[in-house]
Amino acid sequence: MSVYRDDLTAARERIRALEQELQSIQRREATTLQNPAHDLVQTGSSHTSTAIALVGVLITGFVALRVPTIAPVAVVAVLLGFVVLALRGRSIVVRPNEVAVVRPRGAEASALPPVWVGPGRVVRLRRGADVESLSLRAVPVSWTAHDVTTADGRLDIDLFAVVAVRRDEEGIERAVRTFGVEPIAPITQAALEDALRHCVQTTASSDLRGHDAGLRDQLRRRGRESLEEFGVKLVSIGTLDVRAHHATEAEA
């Protein structure tokens, strides 16, 4: 009998250690998660320049062959064309699912403020400018709210939410002011957890375990309201698991 009890204790300790390891990995991932800025903003394609150059060479060659006297003029015109194309600088394509910030570099950096470019735009870039972006894609957030106080006890609640920056101009502006080019997940997660703690403080633990519909609606409404200030839309939120609070070593 004691053998089984020892095995059970060892298994529980192992599970606890694995849970702590998983939490530390999740924390590390949350802090290091960055927007893949360079994957989003696309530098303007060189196709247009290539096509113009090729067509120019073809037409010039044809004209020069037919009228030899203008050949030197045509050659100079083509060379000039190449020089203009080379000096024209690059442009960036801001896809529909992002907003980009263009920051001047070097001496201009202190004089000129960064410029935010809206989604679905193409803008010309000054030489040497830096570009980063804030993604408008939907982001999944899942985490455990520890030690949540209810009317009759303390619980650990696993939550899941889908959030995304609002698509309207006002929402995008608010998000840009709040997050800049940082990930939106950590702040939205904190806001949603705050909403959850407020909603459940007068609720019995049994109601949470029994999937109380009124509480769900309250949590969704409150979560939406608090994220509204950041320019973030709450697509979905819900609890995945509700269990009795397990004190961590630090608490003990």
Next chain:
Amino acid sequence: MIIVIEVLLLALAIFSVLALLYRVRCPPDHALVLTDRSSEGSLRAGPPAYRVLADRSVFRLPSVGSVDVLDLSPARFDAFVPLLDDRGERRGEVHAVAQVRVSRRTVHLRRAAVRVMGMPRRDLDAIGEGSLAVAVRDALGGRSAEHVEQDREEVASDVRAALGTVLDELGMEIVDVQVRLKKRDV
């Protein structure tokens, strides 16, 4: 006569160059997202200038800034949700399977171009599985194991409605939802 042939050959050469450079093929089960060039780039410059085309190849005109692709093939998500009794004891498990995809309706394609395009597979899986699990948990609210077994179609319908609301925001639609109950004998 020679000049006419030369002009025709030149026109053919120019057309071939343009066709080679500007023809964009749309892979099967994909949509093209074309971001147009615009002179105004500020945040308050009106709605984004982009077009979406499903299953169609296009010529990339100089007015188009970039071309991206959006995957329209179905994705499958699984969710396992414990079924608890009134005392919080585990009485079984509900296994839900959902097949979803980006809808081909223009309004949904435009939405998906913002919310889903270029999303890492890990994020898409997390959204699909998490949203399905929340939808199942909501649908099970107040139902006992016996009721879930009896009203399986009704539970699946509730899951479909709850999941559909989330997916609609992302420009996606449900292809199929299946709900299975694994009861634990006590």
